[in-house]
Amino acid sequence: MGAFGTYVCLTLNAPGLVLEPLTAAHAGELFPRLQDPALYTYIPQDPPSLESLSARYARLQSRRSPDGNELWLNWVARRGDDAVGTVQATCRPDGVAAIAYDIFVPFQRRGLATKAVTAMLDHVRAAAGITTAKALVDTRNTASIRLLERLGFSRMRLIENADHFKGARSDEYEYARELKAAT
């Protein structure tokens, strides 16, 4: 497990946002927001049932992969009383993290993903030794591509025929960014 053995998932702060470590107790609050089909246009998944969401969040509470080698980190972004989205980092011992994010539809296009992902990247660099962040994004997902480019990620490669879902082929871009200590 290496350095990950002592990792503790903390509440994070971003301007106007608090990022709470995701727990099973969040399922009931997030479930209605996660029913909006617009969140699933460019990913294979569909809106979850409350039962499957609760079970998934309970599993994620260990914050580790079943073999213990990876940190599986998830936070709920909250602005005041509103849960506005989730961010995720799958951290490997080689210092690479795969990231993902969702901002719920009523809260999109207000800079919240930019702030939440920035806070998460700062944290995994400092607390989990992550030096490279990566993301896979459907080539049609303009919002996610704009977000990654705004965050300083570079397009590394095109993966044609990465998947097939919702009646269409999915090509993906892989994006990456080196994480440097704040100066």
Ligand SMILES: CC(C)(COP(=O)(O)OP(=O)(O)OC[C@H]1O[C@@H](n2cnc3c(N)ncnc32)[C@H](O)[C@@H]1OP(=O)(O)O)[C@@H](O)C(=O)NCCC(=O)NCCS
């Ligand atoms: C991708 C997503 C997280 C962006 O969240 P957000 O809070 O709206 O993003 P921000 O407000 O921080 O904006 C980041 C950039 O994306 C742009 N953007 C956001 N939504 C956009 C849209 N629908 N179309 C075009 N650009 C968009 C913003 O203008 C900004 O770019 P700019 O600085 O060049 O203007 C959100 O659209 C989402 O949750 N989508 C559904 C789930 C999803 O696709 N997740 C990613 C899977 S890879």
